[in-house]
Amino acid sequence: MKQTTVDERYFLTLVRPGQEEPVPVSYIWLRDHCRCNECYNHETFQRTLSVLDIPDDVAPESYEVRDGSLNVLWKDGHRSAYELNFVFDSLFESHREATLQEQLRPVLWDREFISDCPDYCRVKLNELLCDDEVVDKLVSSLVTYGVAFIEKVPANTQSTEMAIKRIFPIHKTFFGEMWTFTDNLDHSDTSYTKAYLGPHTDNTYFSEAAAIQVLHCIQPPNSTNSKTREAYERLTKVPLSCEYIEHGQYHVDTTPVLKTNILTGELEQIRVNTYDRSIMKTIPQQQMPQFYADYKGLVAEINDPANAWQFSLRPGTVMLFNNWRLLHGRMAYTGKRVMTGCYVARTDFQSVARTLGIIS
Ligand SMILES: C[N+](C)(C)CCCC[C@H](N)C(=O)O
Ligand SMILES: O=C(O)CCC(=O)C(=O)O
Numbered sequence: 001m002k003q004t005t006v007d008e009r010y011f012l013t014l015v016r017p018g019q020e021e022p023v024p025v026s027y028i029w030l031r032d033h034c035r036c037n038e039c040y041n042h043e044t045f046q047r048t049l050s051v052l053d054i055p056d057d058v059a060p061e062s063y064e065v066r067d068g069s070l071n072v073l074w075k076d077g078h079r080s081a082y083e084l085n086f087v088f089d090s091l092f093e094s095h096r097e098a099t100l101q102e103q104l105r106p107v108l109w110d111r112e113f114i115s116d117c118p119d120y121c122r123v124k125l126n127e128l129l130c131d132d133e134v135v136d137k138l139v140s141s142l143v144t145y146g147v148a149f150i151e152k153v154p155a156n157t158q159s160t161e162m163a164i165k166r167i168f169p170i171h172k173t174f175f176g177e178m179w180t181f182t183d184n185l186d187h188s189d190t191s192y193t194k195a196y197l198g199p200h201t202d203n204t205y206f207s208e209a210a211a212i213q214v215l216h217c218i219q220p221p222n223s224t225n226s227k228t229r230e231a232y233e234r235l236t237k238v239p240l241s242c243e244y245i246e247h248g249q250y251h252v253d254t255t256p257v258l259k260t261n262i263l264t265g266e267l268e269q270i271r272v273n274t275y276d277r278s279i280m281k282t283i284p285q286q287q288m289p290q291f292y293a294d295y296k297g298l299v300a301e302i303n304d305p306a307n308a309w310q311f312s313l314r315p316g317t318v319m320l321f322n323n324w325r326l327l328h329g330r331m332a333y334t335g336k337r338v339m340t341g342c343y344v345a346r347t348d349f350q351s352v353a354r355t356l357g358i359i360s
Pocket of ligand 2: 202
């Protein structure tokens, strides 16, 4: 067995069955994760033990591993018992690996793939309302492909709301809970016009963009490259401010265009809306040429027609898409058109997916 030297004032070591390398486990982590009824409320899933009541130099009087459990007697006389799998599965390395091994991983796709791909979810409203498995299938599609459709939804806001609330709570913003928009400039924003809208994500000016955007066209218009990697890395670091301004509203958020997962390092969010960018003043002027080269490269890639999946949203079909990974836009139109939809907050999207066992 390999030897791992640890400072026994702060760590004990455990060996996971089937592995050779002993792993260090910190005493203060163990004490903080005691799940006895005195330290943890199993009805509210909350700690009752305050972290301030754990001495920095907390250490066991003794401990033993027996029958798949670690039993600790602390110097203050407190006793803790841990299932070894709880400890091993809570280690950073295990948690990171498990996150990377999610049973449902995002599938990256392009127009050709998605046009031919039968797997993303396209269900009928009555199926969704009657069958919990269809809810699971739809949320899985949003996790895997970032997109799903509900068909045969009566072309009105109320039915759209009913369909979405079957799956998610709706995230209310100053646009409303369910919003319905046309070209009457109800809000000072291009989406409230007939104009072309290039590919973008919404809410780049919120501290957290909606995870899911829902769109239902309830009244169609009555007429119709090693440099890339370096640029990618830079765009995960350069803070970019985006804003939304109208009477009574002034939202600004300043974060990089690309956000990577703090645990896995994988790309987690793209936040691009060229329309809503604030004055660029978050980097020195000397860095501007490089930033604009990187940003224009990304926007050009986004606007490449080869990357566009274009179709008409017709009354009856509700589209849900992941606003953290899919960009959306629309062609300019003439005549009268009415669109309805809503946002779903990321925490609610993830909570529903986690409750369904789709993500951890
Ligand atoms: C109409 N609706 C509420 C759906 C969107 C409004 C979009 C506002 C802003 N340009 C953005 O991209 O977030
Ligand atoms: O009007 C549309 O079809 C889409 C509008 C849009 O992109 C948005 O509201 O973010």
